Amino acid sequence: MIRSVLLPLLALFLTLAPGSVLAQQQDKILLSATNCVLELEKGVYHLWDHVRVESPGVLQITCDDLRAALPQDKASGTSGPLPTGGKLQSLIASGNVVIELFQPGANGSTNVVRAFGKQAEYGSQQEILILTGEPRIETASGVMIGTEALIYDLKSRTMRNRGSYRIELKADILKGSTLFNRSTNSPKSR
Amino acid sequence: MSSTHLRSGLTALLGLMACAALAQGGGSAGATNAPLASSAATIRQWGISLRDTVTGRVQLRFSSTEASPAPSDKGGLVPALWDVTGLKLESFRPDERSDFIIESPSCRVNVTTKDAGSVGSFTARRETDGISIRGYGFQFDGTERRLTVTNSVQIELRTRLFQSKPASP
Numbered sequence: 260m261i262r263s264v265l266l267p268l269l270a271l272f273l274t275l276a277p278g279s280v281l282a283q284q285q286d287k288i289l290l291s292a293t294n295c296v297l298e299l300e301k302g303v304y305h306l307w308d309h310v311r312v313e314s315p316g317v318l319q320i321t322c323d324d325l326r327a328a329l330p331q332d333k334a335s336g337t338s339g340p341l342p343t344g345g346k347l348q349s350l351i352a353s354g355n356v357v358i359e360l361f362q363p364g365a366n367g368s369t370n371v372v373r374a375f376g377k378q379a380e381y382g383s384q385q386e387i388l389i390l391t392g393e394p395r396i397e398t399a400s401g402v403m404i405g406t407e408a409l410i411y412d413l414k415s416r417t418m419r420n421r422g423s424y425r426i427e428l429k430a431d432i433l434k435g436s437t438l439f440n441r442s443t444n445s446p447k448s449r
Numbered sequence: 450m451s452s453t454h455l456r457s458g459l460t461a462l463l464g465l466m467a468c469a470a471l472a473q474g475g476g477s478a479g480a481t482n483a484p485l486a487s488s489a490a491t492i493r494q495w496g497i498s499l500r501d502t503v504t505g506r507v508q509l510r511f512s513s514t515e516a517s518p519a520p521s522d523k524g525g526l527v528p529a530l531w532d533v534t535g536l537k538l539e540s541f542r543p544d545e546r547s548d549f550i551i552e553s554p555s556c557r558v559n560v561t562t563k564d565a566g567s568v569g570s571f572t573a574r575r576e577t578d579g580i581s582i583r584g585y586g587f588q589f590d591g592t593e594r595r596l597t598v599t600n601s602v603q604i605e606l607r608t609r610l611f612q613s614k615p616a617s618p
Contacts, residue, residue, distance in 0.1 A: 287605060287606070287607060287608075288605070289605055289606075290602075290603070290604040291603045293602075294598060294602070295597070296596070297595065299548070299594045299595065300548075300593075306604075
Protein backbone atom coordinates (compact mmCIF):
# COMPACT_ATOMS: atom_id res chain seq x y z
CA MET A 260 0.00 0.00 0.00
CA ILE A 261 2.63 2.46 1.07
CA ARG A 262 4.75 1.54 -1.91
CA SER A 263 1.95 2.39 -4.25
CA VAL A 264 1.86 5.85 -2.72
CA LEU A 265 5.59 6.48 -2.44
CA LEU A 266 6.65 5.18 -5.83
CA PRO A 267 4.59 7.72 -7.76
CA LEU A 268 5.92 10.34 -5.37
CA LEU A 269 9.51 9.56 -6.29
CA ALA A 270 8.62 9.14 -9.93
CA LEU A 271 6.96 12.53 -9.82
CA PHE A 272 10.16 14.06 -8.52
CA LEU A 273 12.12 12.44 -11.31
CA THR A 274 9.70 13.35 -14.03
CA LEU A 275 8.64 16.87 -13.22
CA ALA A 276 11.87 18.66 -13.88
CA PRO A 277 13.07 17.08 -17.15
CA GLY A 278 10.50 19.02 -19.14
CA SER A 279 12.33 22.23 -18.45
CA VAL A 280 15.67 20.49 -18.73
CA LEU A 281 14.86 19.25 -22.20
CA ALA A 282 13.78 22.69 -23.21
CA GLN A 283 17.17 23.99 -22.14
CA GLN A 284 19.33 21.30 -23.60
CA GLN A 285 22.00 22.36 -25.96
CA ASP A 286 22.80 20.75 -29.24
CA LYS A 287 26.23 19.72 -28.14
CA ILE A 288 27.73 16.61 -26.59
CA LEU A 289 31.29 16.47 -25.32
CA LEU A 290 33.08 13.14 -25.02
CA SER A 291 36.49 12.79 -23.45
CA ALA A 292 38.74 9.91 -22.45
CA THR A 293 42.33 8.81 -22.32
CA ASN A 294 42.03 6.30 -25.15
CA CYS A 295 39.74 5.83 -28.08
CA VAL A 296 39.29 4.09 -31.39
CA LEU A 297 37.04 5.91 -33.82
CA GLU A 298 35.74 4.12 -36.88
CA LEU A 299 35.16 7.30 -38.81
CA GLU A 300 33.35 5.79 -41.77
CA LYS A 301 31.14 3.46 -39.74
CA GLY A 302 30.51 6.04 -37.04
CA VAL A 303 31.43 3.65 -34.24
CA TYR A 304 33.26 5.24 -31.34
CA HIS A 305 34.92 3.34 -28.52
CA LEU A 306 36.41 5.28 -25.63
CA TRP A 307 37.98 3.94 -22.47
CA ASP A 308 39.80 5.11 -19.34
CA HIS A 309 38.41 8.16 -17.57
CA VAL A 310 35.47 8.50 -19.91
CA ARG A 311 33.22 11.50 -19.56
CA VAL A 312 30.10 12.37 -21.55
CA GLU A 313 28.75 15.84 -21.05
CA SER A 314 25.70 17.55 -22.37
CA PRO A 315 26.25 20.97 -20.81
CA GLY A 316 23.60 21.90 -18.29
CA VAL A 317 21.69 18.68 -18.91
CA LEU A 318 23.68 15.66 -17.87
CA GLN A 319 27.08 14.19 -17.27
CA ILE A 320 28.11 10.55 -17.47
CA THR A 321 31.38 9.15 -16.19
CA CYS A 322 32.40 5.53 -16.73
CA ASP A 323 35.29 3.24 -17.57
CA ASP A 324 34.23 2.29 -21.07
CA LEU A 325 31.90 3.82 -23.63
CA ARG A 326 30.68 2.64 -27.01
CA ALA A 327 28.69 5.05 -29.12
CA ALA A 328 27.19 4.68 -32.56
CA LEU A 329 26.75 7.71 -34.76
CA PRO A 330 26.05 6.32 -38.19
CA GLN A 331 26.79 8.81 -40.90
CA ASP A 332 23.84 9.62 -43.06
CA LYS A 333 25.11 9.21 -46.61
CA ALA A 334 22.49 11.57 -47.88
CA SER A 335 22.95 14.21 -45.23
CA GLY A 336 23.40 17.66 -46.59
CA THR A 337 25.45 20.45 -45.16
CA SER A 338 22.76 22.90 -44.19
CA GLY A 339 20.81 23.09 -40.97
CA PRO A 340 21.97 23.29 -37.40
CA LEU A 341 21.24 19.63 -36.71
CA PRO A 342 22.00 17.43 -39.66
CA THR A 343 20.50 13.98 -39.55
CA GLY A 344 23.95 12.49 -40.01
CA GLY A 345 25.89 12.23 -36.80
CA LYS A 346 22.79 11.67 -34.69
CA LEU A 347 23.58 9.55 -31.70
CA GLN A 348 21.98 6.17 -32.30
CA SER A 349 23.11 4.24 -29.25
CA LEU A 350 25.34 4.61 -26.29
CA ILE A 351 26.59 1.93 -23.91
CA ALA A 352 28.48 3.05 -20.83
CA SER A 353 29.99 0.39 -18.61
CA GLY A 354 32.14 0.13 -15.51
CA ASN A 355 31.49 2.42 -12.55
CA VAL A 356 28.77 4.31 -14.35
CA VAL A 357 27.65 7.54 -12.76
CA ILE A 358 24.98 9.63 -14.43
CA GLU A 359 24.19 13.11 -13.17
CA LEU A 360 21.05 14.79 -14.42
CA PHE A 361 20.95 18.52 -13.79
CA GLN A 362 17.54 20.01 -13.26
CA PRO A 363 16.75 23.63 -12.59
CA GLY A 364 15.22 24.08 -9.17
CA ALA A 365 13.55 26.91 -7.38
CA ASN A 366 15.24 30.32 -7.16
CA GLY A 367 17.77 29.51 -9.85
CA SER A 368 19.22 26.55 -7.99
CA THR A 369 20.09 23.28 -9.66
CA ASN A 370 18.87 19.91 -8.50
CA VAL A 371 21.04 16.94 -9.31
CA VAL A 372 19.70 13.41 -9.76
CA ARG A 373 22.45 10.82 -9.62
CA ALA A 374 22.22 7.33 -11.04
CA PHE A 375 24.74 4.59 -10.41
CA GLY A 376 25.21 1.18 -11.99
CA LYS A 377 27.55 -1.15 -13.77
CA GLN A 378 26.07 -0.41 -17.18
CA ALA A 379 23.86 2.21 -18.77
CA GLU A 380 22.41 1.80 -22.20
CA TYR A 381 20.70 4.39 -24.34
CA GLY A 382 18.91 3.68 -27.59
CA SER A 383 17.57 6.48 -29.74
CA GLN A 384 14.78 4.37 -31.25
CA GLN A 385 12.97 3.76 -28.01
CA GLU A 386 14.58 6.69 -26.24
CA ILE A 387 15.06 4.82 -23.03
CA LEU A 388 17.92 4.73 -20.60
CA ILE A 389 18.44 1.33 -19.01
CA LEU A 390 20.56 1.14 -15.92
CA THR A 391 21.72 -2.32 -14.83
CA GLY A 392 24.19 -3.88 -12.41
CA GLU A 393 23.08 -2.88 -8.93
CA PRO A 394 21.23 0.15 -10.27
CA ARG A 395 20.59 2.98 -7.85
CA ILE A 396 19.08 6.40 -8.28
CA GLU A 397 19.57 9.14 -5.73
CA THR A 398 17.46 12.25 -5.54
CA ALA A 399 17.01 14.92 -2.93
CA SER A 400 14.01 13.03 -1.63
CA GLY A 401 15.42 9.55 -1.45
CA VAL A 402 17.00 6.57 -3.08
CA MET A 403 15.60 3.97 -5.46
CA ILE A 404 17.50 0.69 -5.58
CA GLY A 405 16.75 -1.97 -8.15
CA THR A 406 17.78 -5.59 -8.23
CA GLU A 407 17.82 -5.97 -12.00
CA ALA A 408 17.23 -2.81 -14.00
CA LEU A 409 15.84 0.68 -13.67
CA ILE A 410 14.46 2.03 -16.92
CA TYR A 411 13.89 5.70 -17.59
CA ASP A 412 11.66 6.45 -20.54
CA LEU A 413 12.78 9.75 -22.01
CA LYS A 414 9.66 10.16 -24.11
CA SER A 415 7.07 9.73 -21.39
CA ARG A 416 9.51 10.84 -18.68
CA THR A 417 8.56 7.95 -16.49
CA MET A 418 10.53 5.44 -14.51
CA ARG A 419 9.90 1.75 -14.46
CA ASN A 420 11.74 -1.26 -13.20
CA ARG A 421 12.64 -4.80 -14.13
CA GLY A 422 12.90 -7.08 -11.13
CA SER A 423 12.20 -5.90 -7.65
CA TYR A 424 13.15 -2.55 -6.20
CA ARG A 425 13.37 -0.72 -2.92
CA ILE A 426 12.75 2.92 -2.15
CA GLU A 427 14.26 4.74 0.77
CA LEU A 428 12.75 8.13 1.35
CA LYS A 429 14.21 10.80 3.54
CA ALA A 430 12.08 11.67 6.52
CA ASP A 431 12.00 15.32 5.51
CA ILE A 432 9.77 14.57 2.55
CA LEU A 433 6.90 13.65 4.89
CA LYS A 434 7.09 16.86 6.88
CA GLY A 435 3.83 18.67 6.59
CA SER A 436 2.28 15.75 4.78
CA THR A 437 -1.26 14.80 5.67
CA LEU A 438 -0.53 11.20 4.76
CA PHE A 439 -0.19 10.09 8.36
CA ASN A 440 -2.28 12.81 9.91
CA ARG A 441 -5.36 10.70 10.46
CA SER A 442 -7.75 10.42 13.28
CA THR A 443 -7.43 7.35 15.41
CA ASN A 444 -9.72 5.47 17.72
CA SER A 445 -7.52 6.03 20.67
CA PRO A 446 -9.04 8.17 23.34
CA LYS A 447 -7.90 11.77 23.38
CA SER A 448 -5.71 12.70 26.25
CA ARG A 449 -7.30 14.98 28.72
CA MET B 450 79.95 19.51 -58.50
CA SER B 451 79.03 22.59 -56.45
CA SER B 452 76.93 22.34 -53.31
CA THR B 453 73.99 24.03 -55.05
CA HIS B 454 73.99 21.43 -57.79
CA LEU B 455 74.28 18.70 -55.20
CA ARG B 456 71.23 20.03 -53.35
CA SER B 457 69.18 20.24 -56.52
CA GLY B 458 70.17 16.73 -57.40
CA LEU B 459 69.21 15.39 -53.97
CA THR B 460 65.87 17.17 -54.00
CA ALA B 461 65.06 15.82 -57.43
CA LEU B 462 65.96 12.37 -56.16
CA LEU B 463 63.58 12.78 -53.23
CA GLY B 464 60.81 13.87 -55.55
CA LEU B 465 61.45 10.78 -57.60
CA MET B 466 61.24 8.63 -54.48
CA ALA B 467 57.89 10.20 -53.59
CA CYS B 468 56.58 9.41 -57.04
CA ALA B 469 57.86 5.86 -56.75
CA ALA B 470 56.05 5.49 -53.45
CA LEU B 471 52.88 6.78 -55.01
CA ALA B 472 53.14 4.37 -57.85
CA GLN B 473 53.03 1.63 -55.22
CA GLY B 474 50.11 3.19 -53.41
CA GLY B 475 48.13 4.17 -56.48
CA GLY B 476 48.39 7.88 -55.84
CA SER B 477 49.71 11.01 -57.41
CA ALA B 478 52.10 13.51 -55.92
CA GLY B 479 52.64 17.17 -56.21
CA ALA B 480 55.70 18.49 -54.43
CA THR B 481 57.44 21.78 -54.84
CA ASN B 482 61.07 20.90 -55.03
CA ALA B 483 62.35 23.99 -53.32
CA PRO B 484 65.43 23.11 -51.25
CA LEU B 485 65.80 24.63 -47.82
CA ALA B 486 69.01 26.11 -46.63
CA SER B 487 68.93 24.02 -43.47
CA SER B 488 68.58 20.64 -45.09
CA ALA B 489 68.68 19.36 -48.60
CA ALA B 490 66.41 16.45 -47.63
CA THR B 491 63.40 18.64 -46.92
CA ILE B 492 60.62 19.32 -49.38
CA ARG B 493 58.39 22.33 -49.02
CA GLN B 494 54.71 22.20 -49.81
CA TRP B 495 54.73 18.43 -49.96
CA GLY B 496 51.50 16.82 -51.07
CA ILE B 497 50.17 13.47 -52.17
CA SER B 498 46.72 12.36 -53.31
CA LEU B 499 45.88 8.69 -52.98
CA ARG B 500 43.26 7.40 -55.37
CA ASP B 501 41.01 4.38 -55.53
CA THR B 502 42.66 1.92 -57.88
CA VAL B 503 39.32 0.98 -59.42
CA THR B 504 37.39 4.24 -59.69
CA GLY B 505 40.33 6.59 -59.78
CA ARG B 506 38.61 8.86 -57.30
CA VAL B 507 40.63 10.63 -54.62
CA GLN B 508 40.40 8.86 -51.25
CA LEU B 509 42.99 10.67 -49.21
CA ARG B 510 45.05 13.79 -49.68
CA PHE B 511 48.14 14.42 -47.59
CA SER B 512 49.68 17.86 -47.66
CA SER B 513 52.18 19.62 -45.46
CA THR B 514 54.35 22.66 -45.26
CA GLU B 515 57.49 20.53 -45.09
CA ALA B 516 58.38 16.87 -45.43
CA SER B 517 61.53 14.83 -45.29
CA PRO B 518 62.11 11.12 -45.88
CA ALA B 519 62.13 9.19 -42.63
CA PRO B 520 64.96 6.83 -41.84
CA SER B 521 64.21 3.18 -41.27
CA ASP B 522 65.34 1.24 -38.23
CA LYS B 523 68.43 0.19 -40.17
CA GLY B 524 69.31 3.78 -40.88
CA GLY B 525 68.46 3.86 -44.58
CA LEU B 526 65.72 5.99 -46.10
CA VAL B 527 62.34 4.42 -46.79
CA PRO B 528 60.64 5.84 -49.85
CA ALA B 529 57.12 5.52 -48.44
CA LEU B 530 57.89 7.01 -45.04
CA TRP B 531 57.87 10.76 -44.48
CA ASP B 532 58.32 12.98 -41.46
CA VAL B 533 56.06 15.92 -42.09
CA THR B 534 55.51 19.29 -40.49
CA GLY B 535 52.13 20.97 -40.62
CA LEU B 536 50.17 17.97 -41.87
CA LYS B 537 46.72 18.35 -43.36
CA LEU B 538 45.13 15.00 -44.13
CA GLU B 539 41.85 15.16 -45.96
CA SER B 540 39.71 12.07 -46.45
CA PHE B 541 37.01 11.91 -49.08
CA ARG B 542 33.76 10.03 -49.41
CA PRO B 543 33.16 7.75 -52.39
CA ASP B 544 31.45 10.65 -54.15
CA GLU B 545 34.62 12.72 -53.54
CA ARG B 546 32.93 15.03 -51.08
CA SER B 547 35.23 16.10 -48.27
CA ASP B 548 34.89 14.02 -45.12
CA PHE B 549 37.31 14.27 -42.21
CA ILE B 550 40.21 16.68 -42.09
CA ILE B 551 43.02 15.78 -39.69
CA GLU B 552 45.74 18.28 -38.86
CA SER B 553 48.91 17.78 -36.88
CA PRO B 554 51.90 20.05 -36.36
CA SER B 555 54.29 17.14 -36.71
CA CYS B 556 53.82 13.49 -37.61
CA ARG B 557 55.02 10.55 -39.66
CA VAL B 558 53.21 9.46 -42.80
CA ASN B 559 53.41 6.15 -44.63
CA VAL B 560 52.00 6.73 -48.09
CA THR B 561 52.04 3.02 -48.96
CA THR B 562 49.93 1.87 -46.03
CA LYS B 563 48.05 5.21 -45.98
CA ASP B 564 48.87 5.71 -42.29
CA ALA B 565 49.75 8.81 -40.32
CA GLY B 566 50.65 9.06 -36.66
CA SER B 567 52.25 11.13 -33.97
CA VAL B 568 52.72 11.20 -30.21
CA GLY B 569 51.98 14.91 -30.33
CA SER B 570 48.81 16.91 -30.70
CA PHE B 571 46.26 16.71 -33.49
CA THR B 572 42.83 17.96 -34.45
CA ALA B 573 40.18 16.40 -36.66
CA ARG B 574 36.89 17.76 -37.91
CA ARG B 575 34.06 17.04 -40.29
CA GLU B 576 32.26 20.06 -41.63
CA THR B 577 29.05 18.30 -42.66
CA ASP B 578 27.91 17.46 -39.15
CA GLY B 579 30.22 19.60 -37.05
CA ILE B 580 32.11 16.80 -35.30
CA SER B 581 35.43 17.97 -33.95
CA ILE B 582 38.14 15.93 -32.24
CA ARG B 583 41.37 16.95 -30.57
CA GLY B 584 43.91 15.13 -28.53
CA TYR B 585 47.41 13.81 -28.16
CA GLY B 586 48.98 10.70 -29.59
CA PHE B 587 47.15 9.50 -32.67
CA GLN B 588 47.37 6.91 -35.40
CA PHE B 589 45.21 7.18 -38.48
CA ASP B 590 44.63 4.09 -40.60
CA GLY B 591 43.67 5.45 -44.01
CA THR B 592 42.58 2.09 -45.36
CA GLU B 593 40.06 1.42 -42.62
CA ARG B 594 39.45 5.12 -41.87
CA ARG B 595 40.18 4.35 -38.25
CA LEU B 596 41.52 6.96 -35.83
CA THR B 597 43.18 5.66 -32.67
CA VAL B 598 44.06 8.01 -29.85
CA THR B 599 46.27 6.88 -26.99
CA ASN B 600 46.87 9.86 -24.79
CA SER B 601 43.79 12.02 -24.20
CA VAL B 602 40.97 12.76 -26.58
CA GLN B 603 38.10 15.24 -26.61
CA ILE B 604 35.24 14.89 -29.04
CA GLU B 605 32.54 17.46 -29.63
CA LEU B 606 29.36 16.28 -31.32
CA ARG B 607 26.83 18.74 -32.64
CA THR B 608 23.82 16.63 -31.86
CA ARG B 609 21.26 15.95 -29.16
CA LEU B 610 21.48 13.10 -26.75
CA PHE B 611 17.73 13.02 -26.36
CA GLN B 612 15.03 14.30 -28.65
CA SER B 613 13.06 17.05 -27.01
CA LYS B 614 9.40 16.41 -26.35
CA PRO B 615 6.96 18.99 -27.68
CA ALA B 616 5.57 21.18 -24.96
CA SER B 617 2.25 20.00 -23.60
CA PRO B 618 -0.69 22.37 -24.02
